[in-house]
Amino acid sequence: MGYCGEGAPEKAKLMALLEVHNLTKYFGGLKANEDISFSIKKEELVGLIGPNGAGKTTLFNCIAGLYPVSSGKIIFSGHDITALKDYEVARLGLARTFQVYVASGDMTVVENIMVGCFMRTRSRSQAKTRAEQIMKDFKLHDLSDYILSELPVASQKQVAIAAAVGTDPKMLLLDEVAAGLNPSEIEDIMATIQHIHYNMEITVMLIEHVMELVMKISDRVIVLDSGQKIADGNPETIARDPNVVKAYLGERYVHEHAGELT
Amino acid sequence: MEALSSALDFSDFPRLDMIIAGVLGGLLVIFPATPHSAFAMATMIQFLMFSLYGMGWNTIGGYGGQVDLGKAQYVGIGAFTTAVLMVRWDVPFWVSMPIGVCFAVIWSFIIGYPLFRLKGHYFAIATIATSLVLKDIFEVWDFVGAACGIEISPIKYNPPDFLHLIFKEDIYYYYVILGFFFLGILYVNWFRKSRLGFQLRSIKDNEEVAKSLGINVHWAKIKTYAIATSFVSVVGSFHACYIKNIEPEDTMSLDISILIALMAMLGGAGSLWGPIIGAGVLIPLKSYLKEWLGARAGLIGIDLIVYGAIIMLVSAVEPRGIWGIVEKVRRRKRN
Numbered sequence: 001m002g003y004c005g006e007g008a009p010e011k012a013k014l015m016a017l018l019e020v021h022n023l024t025k026y027f028g029g030l031k032a033n034e035d036i037s038f039s040i041k042k043e044e045l046v047g048l049i050g051p052n053g054a055g056k057t058t059l060f061n062c063i064a065g066l067y068p069v070s071s072g073k074i075i076f077s078g079h080d081i082t083a084l085k086d087y088e089v090a091r092l093g094l095a096r097t098f099q100v101y102v103a104s105g106d107m108t109v110v111e112n113i114m115v116g117c118f119m120r121t122r123s124r125s126q127a128k129t130r131a132e133q134i135m136k137d138f139k140l141h142d143l144s145d146y147i148l149s150e151l152p153v154a155s156q157k158q159v160a161i162a163a164a165v166g167t168d169p170k171m172l173l174l175d176e177v178a179a180g181l182n183p184s185e186i187e188d189i190m191a192t193i194q195h196i197h198y199n200m201e202i203t204v205m206l207i208e209h210v211m212e213l214v215m216k217i218s219d220r221v222i223v224l225d226s227g228q229k230i231a232d233g234n235p236e237t238i239a240r241d242p243n244v245v246k247a248y249l250g251e252r253y254v255h256e257h258a259g260e261l262t
Numbered sequence: 263m264e265a266l267s268s269a270l271d272f273s274d275f276p277r278l279d280m281i282i283a284g285v286l287g288g289l290l291v292i293f294p295a296t297p298h299s300a301f302a303m304a305t306m307i308q309f310l311m312f313s314l315y316g317m318g319w320n321t322i323g324g325y326g327g328q329v330d331l332g333k334a335q336y337v338g339i340g341a342f343t344t345a346v347l348m349v350r351w352d353v354p355f356w357v358s359m360p361i362g363v364c365f366a367v368i369w370s371f372i373i374g375y376p377l378f379r380l381k382g383h384y385f386a387i388a389t390i391a392t393s394l395v396l397k398d399i400f401e402v403w404d405f406v407g408a409a410c411g412i413e414i415s416p417i418k419y420n421p422p423d424f425l426h427l428i429f430k431e432d433i434y435y436y437y438v439i440l441g442f443f444f445l446g447i448l449y450v451n452w453f454r455k456s457r458l459g460f461q462l463r464s465i466k467d468n469e470e471v472a473k474s475l476g477i478n479v480h481w482a483k484i485k486t487y488a489i490a491t492s493f494v495s496v497v498g499s500f501h502a503c504y505i506k507n508i509e510p511e512d513t514m515s516l517d518i519s520i521l522i523a524l525m526a527m528l529g530g531a532g533s534l535w536g537p538i539i540g541a542g543v544l545i546p547l548k549s550y551l552k553e554w555l556g557a558r559a560g561l562i563g564i565d566l567i568v569y570g571a572i573i574m575l576v577s578a579v580e581p582r583g584i585w586g587i588v589e590k591v592r593r594r595k596r597n
Contacts, residue, residue, distance in 0.1 A: 064474065066470070066473075066474075085473075085478075086470075086473040086474060087473045087474075087475075087476050087477055087478050087479070090473070090474055090475060090476035091476045095474065095475075096474050097474075098470065098471060098474070102468075103467065103468075104467055104468070105463065105466055105467040106463075106532065106582070107463055107464070107467060111460065111463070112464075114460055115460050115461065115463075115464040115472070115475055115477075116475045116476075118457045118460050118461065119475060119476035119477075121457075122457050123264060124264070124268060124455055124456065124457070125264070127457070127460075160471070163471075163475060164474070164475070166475075167475055167476055
């Protein structure tokens with residue numbers, strides 16, 4: 001499943017999987033992303049946070065090829081993906097999920113995941129075998145034949161992630177997978193993300209508003225505010241960064257977690 | 263090989279469905295042996311033809327959710343290719359039919375490429391427009407007989423002529439179209455389980471998600487549109503040999519396009535049996551309405567009113583048609 005298993009050369013581990021150079025995105029006169037640069041290594045799990053309207057989803061959409069960038073450069077796994085379309089980016093191994101994903105239609109859970117699996121194979125039986133394996137990993141096999149749109153949001157999000165994993169990606173961009181979920185569902189989705197990252201060895205970058213989740217599982221956190229990158233570091237440093245506290249976390253979080261942070 | 267076994271594999275349907283389908287299929291095979299009127303035979307041939315049109319429409323319109331109201335143009339391309347080749351150069355049906363499919367597919371690429379930049383109602387309207395434009399072109403194009411159309415004269419042939427598909431009795435036509443009908447079912451049965459079928463259903467659900475799963479949405483739609491077109495064009499070619507006297511006004515009218523889409527929607531868009539059920543309901547209804555009501559002065563056009571009412575009813579009650587109702591009832595029973 002993993003691309004760089006035990007035998008992978010040490011060099012590959014040191015090289016960044018995703019590099020974003022001076023990315024800028026305008027919508028008309030509105031600057032949604034301004035001069036953003038960062039890189040993500042293969043073994044990292046990176047959180048992307050920032051207040052509403054900070055440009056997080058726009059950044060994801062630019063990386064994933066949904067929006068053309070205004071200027072800047074995006075390198076993924078050695079390929080320049082700046083000008084590629086979204087499906088071409090996906091085929092290179094950069095998968096994503098959507099913030100607002102409302103399933104419609106009559107496809108079952110297993111069929112939804114098979115769509116992802118069909119990216120790497122023409123054979124229905126191969127796609128099905130792989131989808132069943134993923135459902136087992138994600139503990140979704142009980143739901144296999146349910147119509148996706150009739151399931152609760154939490155399950156729909158799990159299936160959306162499973163379908164993205166079905167494309168056998170090197171990296172996964174998760175856009176607010178925990179939004180609107182209750183605490184026990186958040187636990188489940190956190191376990192899923194950790195499973196994807198540690199067992200399946202997929203690099204993960206996630207946008208998240210649920211601080212408990214993002215601070216707990218991220219190796220590194222990037223903070224956007226008003227379209228600019230204002231901080232980049234490990235969760236502890238970020239939580240203490242005065243700029244970040246001011247822009248986003250609020251004094252309350254710092255106060256509550258004062259003990260943990262020091 | 264996998265494709266063939268997939269086409270022959272109906273095991274995901276409940277056993278009851280398979281028994282019903284088997285019995286009905288058997289009845290279709292023995293129908294000509296039972297006592298029947300010429301009118302019933304003509305209606306059955308119409309039913310099989312429109313089932314095939316509907317199956318073709320269903321690939322792009324049902325599984326893909328792209329409401330296409332311009333299928334009549336491909337009926338015309340198929341029919342006129344066969345008729346022109348036959349009348350001018352005496353080309354057999356089995357040669358002219360694939361040539362017609364090629365023309366239709368080329369035309370479908372030419373108009374599909376720009377048209378699939380549009381979505382929803384805009385796409386539907388654009389397909390109507392292209393179909394009407396092509397009809398108008400055919401109506402002034404002398405090479406294909408212009409508005410008078412073209413007539414295949416059976417006198418030249420010695421029926422039953424299986425090469426040119428010229429027969430005296432309708433029973434031959436019936437079995438030819440029945441063969442295409444069974445092939446069509448097998449093809450759609452393969453299609454719905456193929457990668458392209460899954461991609462189309464995913465596109466219908468949500469195009470952005472489909473793209474994020476590596477699907478080239480535009481190309482997948484164009485490919486499927488060409489498949490739908492091939493179905494329609496084949497039956498169009500058959501139509502030319504069967505009717506023998508084709509005019510753009512009859513073969514390429516908006517009525518045909520709407521009827522094709524309507525049948526699939528009434529029966530159940532995006533299901534294997536939907537178009538067949540839809541044709542099974544609408545074609546007899548259409549024939550009898552025309553026969554009984556149409557002949558009475560003052561009631562001409564009442565069939566159009568009935569179609570309109572059906573469209574409204576389907577979209578209000580169950581957008582997934584008769585088959586959608588069947589599935590809903592089943593699921594409720596299971597839970």
